[in-house]
Every structure is written in C-alpha cells, then in structure tokens.
Amino acid sequence: MKNGLEELRKKRGIKQEELAEILEVSRQTIGSLENGRYNPSIVLAFKIAKYFNLIIEDIFIYKEE
Amino acid sequence: MKNGLEELRKKRGIKQEELAEILEVSRQTIGSLENGRYNPSIVLAFKIAKYFNLIIEDIFIYKEE
DNA sequence: TAAATATGGAAAGTAAACTTGACATATGTA
DNA sequence: TACATATGTCAAGTTTACTTTCCATATTTA
Numbered sequence: 001m002k003n004g005l006e007e008l009r010k011k012r013g014i015k016q017e018e019l020a021e022i023l024e025v026s027r028q029t030i031g032s033l034e035n036g037r038y039n040p041s042i043v044l045a046f047k048i049a050k051y052f053n054l055i056i057e058d059i060f061i062y063k064e065e
Numbered sequence: 066m067k068n069g070l071e072e073l074r075k076k077r078g079i080k081q082e083e084l085a086e087i088l089e090v091s092r093q094t095i096g097s098l099e100n101g102r103y104n105p106s107i108v109l110a111f112k113i114a115k116y117f118n119l120i121i122e123d124i125f126i127y128k129e130e
Numbered sequence: 131t132a133a134a135t136a137t138g139g140a141a142a143g144t145a146a147a148c149t150t151g152a153c154a155t156a157t158g159t160a
Numbered sequence: 161t162a163c164a165t166a167t168g169t170c171a172a173g174t175t176t177a178c179t180t181t182c183c184a185t186a187t188t189t190a
Contacts, residue, residue, distance in 0.1 A: 026149055038147060042107045046127035056121050062111035091179055103177060
C-alpha cells in the first residue's frame, strides 16, 4: 500500500505535528504512515481523506498482496 | 461506521462462507463486519470494494466520532 | 422427525495499529 | 557557536482486527 500523505501535507504547508493534532493521533503515527511502517485504520483513512477533501482511493493506493 | 455489506452480499447471492473464502478471511470476520462488531482493516476494505466493483466510500459510511 | 445448512456470537490467542516516552540527526536562526 | 524546530525511529505497552474453536439457533431437506 502506497500513499501520498507526505506530499499532500507539504502542499498544505503544515507540520507532521499539526496534522497529528487535527486528526487526533500522535506525531509518530503520521510519521509512520508517511514512511510506510504501517497502514492506517479505516477510521484514520477516512479522517485523512476528509481533511484533504479527497476520497481514500485518491490517497492510498492498494497494491494487491 | 455503517456498512452495506450484508445487503451487497445477498444481492450477489453468496453465503458468508463463500465471501470469506474469496476475500481470504474467516467466516466470523464477515459476520462480525455485517453485524458491526468491528471495522475492517483498510486492506480488507479495499478487497471488499474491489470484489463488488465499488469504492470504499460506497460501502462503508464514516460517521464522525 | 432427523440431519444438513446458514448464521450469530462467545472465548482465547495472535497480529497490527496506535500510544507515550526517549533519543538521534539535520537544519534554521539568534 | 548555541539553541530551537522538524523529522526519523526505537522500545514497551494498549487497543482493535482477525483467527480458530466451539456451541446455539433457525430454516431447509430427506
């Protein structure tokens, strides 16, 4: 699963910590998602998509397997 | 989070057990999702959407909170 | 009636998402 | 140079998704 989170965040000009506060997760969670250490829960994926006015499929690219 | 999984499955005329095999999860996982005991992982949500030729947002309705 | 089929759901265990806390490094700024 | 800011990442702990096993119940079929 790839994602364009880092790029979207930088385009918005906000820090990991700021995005974390908005989404109500820790800064480490944002960093872990941006660096591919794990996938978001579906709830967090929905929150992220809503914040960027996109759908989940625009941000998270499912690679089967 | 609400979802229309049971309805979609029945429209396809398949059993929980058959859908479980297709998605490579247990029958209990399908039952638990249909009855709202927990939410799917984002990977499972993608697999479900793909199987029904829909996007995640068509099947899973995010209610903030 | 009895046996098979489909579903609901609990219990206990594993795996993955997420937390807090800590420390390292790189870069900007005083 | 020194300090602050932003990010990377690890370790240990909690929560939640998911598994396997089991049993209950409702409906269909022999």
